[in-house]
Amino acid sequence: xxxxxxxxxxxxxxxxxxxxxxxxxxxxxxxxxxxxxxxxxxxxxxxxxxxxxxxxxxxxxxxxxxxxxxxxxxxxxxxxxxxxxxxxxxxxxxxxxxxxxxxxxxxxxxxxxxxxxxxxxxxxxxxxxxxxxxxxxxxxxxxxxxxxxxxxxxxxxxxxxxxxxxxxxxxxxxxxxxxxxxxxxxxxxxxxxxxxxxxxxxxxxxxxxxxxxxxxxxxxxxxxxxxxxxxxxxxxxxxxxxxxxxxxxxxxxxxxxxxxxxxxxxxxxxxxx
Amino acid sequence: xxxxxxxxxxxxxxxxxxxxxxxxxxxxxxxxxxxxxxxxxxxxxxxxxxxxxxxxxxxxxxxxxxxxxxxxxxxxxxxxxxxxxxxxxxxxxxxxxxxxxxxxxxxxxxxxxxxxxxxxxxxxxxxxxxxxxxxxxxxxxxxxxxxxxxxxxxxxxxxxxxxxxxxxxxxxxxxxxxxxxxxxxxxxxxxxxxxxxxxxxxxxxxxxxxxxxxxxxxxxxxxxxxxxxxxxxxxxxxxxxxxxxxxxxxxxxxxxxxxxxxxxxxxxxxxxx
Numbered sequence: 001x002x003x004x005x006x007x008x009x010x011x012x013x014x015x016x017x018x019x020x021x022x023x024x025x026x027x028x029x030x031x032x033x034x035x036x037x038x039x040x041x042x043x044x045x046x047x048x049x050x051x052x053x054x055x056x057x058x059x060x061x062x063x064x065x066x067x068x069x070x071x072x073x074x075x076x077x078x079x080x081x082x083x084x085x086x087x088x089x090x091x092x093x094x095x096x097x098x099x100x101x102x103x104x105x106x107x108x109x110x111x112x113x114x115x116x117x118x119x120x121x122x123x124x125x126x127x128x129x130x131x132x133x134x135x136x137x138x139x140x141x142x143x144x145x146x147x148x149x150x151x152x153x154x155x156x157x158x159x160x161x162x163x164x165x166x167x168x169x170x171x172x173x174x175x176x177x178x179x180x181x182x183x184x185x186x187x188x189x190x191x192x193x194x195x196x197x198x199x200x201x202x203x204x205x206x207x208x209x210x211x212x213x214x215x216x217x218x219x220x221x222x223x224x225x226x227x228x229x230x231x232x233x234x235x236x237x238x239x240x241x242x243x244x245x246x247x248x249x250x251x252x253x254x255x256x257x258x259x260x261x262x263x264x265x266x267x268x269x270x271x272x273x
Numbered sequence: 274x275x276x277x278x279x280x281x282x283x284x285x286x287x288x289x290x291x292x293x294x295x296x297x298x299x300x301x302x303x304x305x306x307x308x309x310x311x312x313x314x315x316x317x318x319x320x321x322x323x324x325x326x327x328x329x330x331x332x333x334x335x336x337x338x339x340x341x342x343x344x345x346x347x348x349x350x351x352x353x354x355x356x357x358x359x360x361x362x363x364x365x366x367x368x369x370x371x372x373x374x375x376x377x378x379x380x381x382x383x384x385x386x387x388x389x390x391x392x393x394x395x396x397x398x399x400x401x402x403x404x405x406x407x408x409x410x411x412x413x414x415x416x417x418x419x420x421x422x423x424x425x426x427x428x429x430x431x432x433x434x435x436x437x438x439x440x441x442x443x444x445x446x447x448x449x450x451x452x453x454x455x456x457x458x459x460x461x462x463x464x465x466x467x468x469x470x471x472x473x474x475x476x477x478x479x480x481x482x483x484x485x486x487x488x489x490x491x492x493x494x495x496x497x498x499x500x501x502x503x504x505x506x507x508x509x510x511x512x513x514x515x516x517x518x519x520x521x522x523x524x525x526x527x528x529x530x531x532x533x534x535x536x537x538x539x540x541x542x543x544x545x546x
Contacts, residue, residue, distance in 0.1 A: 099378040100377050100427065100428050105374070132434055133433045158372060158402075160402045162405070
């Protein structure tokens, strides 16, 4: 386990062969591990970072509560034969006098960006830093945070990073709930209610197969299902998978993204049509 | 001469030995060439970029007029045995749909940042891109744009770039005027008036040697000299060389920065005390 930026950077610059990188905030679940396995399969060296990045949380969010279990994380990553675990302190990543931010216009101000206005600035900045430290050939990210994936691909392209960012499929619990460290917050009854995200997406797919293509119509049906299961809809949107642009009508390959508050926990999910 | 980002990136990633990089907007003068010589002396490979970056100009500034002479630039760089000249098009650097910006807080909002509010965002972003394309060990910049040098050093440190940014001394005409591509705009009489920048800095140094250390007192004397030579002061500031923080009293190693409008041309200069 490496805590120092300069040591991690030195090690990575000396690595022969390809580097696959998986950035995480720890408290690893099967979703993260699927990314590590993809990296292990494709690359000769695998680096995983664990850093709960304070700047992607808003003041009213769950930074202090965010679950952590570094011993368990290290054990899981060791079992998967990860070469290096990067576990820096906040002081290492944001030393006193830190002043630099990376932003992406437009696609960060919609969807999750509306209710979390500084979230993406924090995500983009920490990933820029991590990419400069690790200099990976490939970076693996889950499609669960689909907007995050598109935003970071835009940043990497715009800033001419050589790293290729690979989106990997959502991993779900047996009953369909998308895996997330935040699922831990749910009470047993809320855990059942939370199935409404996935079920509403399955419903949209069913309706699309019945040739209903009006976004408004499908969103209305999904909202009903979610509200009938005690969910509060933050957003449901039909978007183009590349540009995240709003679509008035569904088409093959488009994506529906949902954010729902269950109890006090905000959960997200999405599905390709 | 290389025009394509991907080609430049591929070449640089295959280079053995150190890379020294000099980013320029072309129309090269002895100031630029001194940076190239420093790079040539210190590094086994030298890359120079020529790109008039539109995003560091405000709408009311001189982008369209900015002087260009690529043939002469190439000849000068060839004489200095530069290995690669990177001369990308605007389309290559900012393709359609470009959305990403890099900013540095606080130290970009003072001094030149006050009269040029989007200037540094443009400079920082293009240099981030160029550093990712060239991946230099060392980048060489003139101390004439002293705030730019400090801002880019902050960015490179904050974003964990491995590149070391080296500031090189100001190169002056025989009569003391700091070299700048914008000197070309000056009429013969304005060219004489423009000496007031350097002369005011020499005056400050003389006063400091006489143990006058009040910033206000010294700035007043400098303003007088500049105004008596038809200059309009944009700013004169005494700052800490590392942090650019305003100093009420001069001390050894501090820097005085000036920006003055001569005719319609804004010129800058600075000197270490």
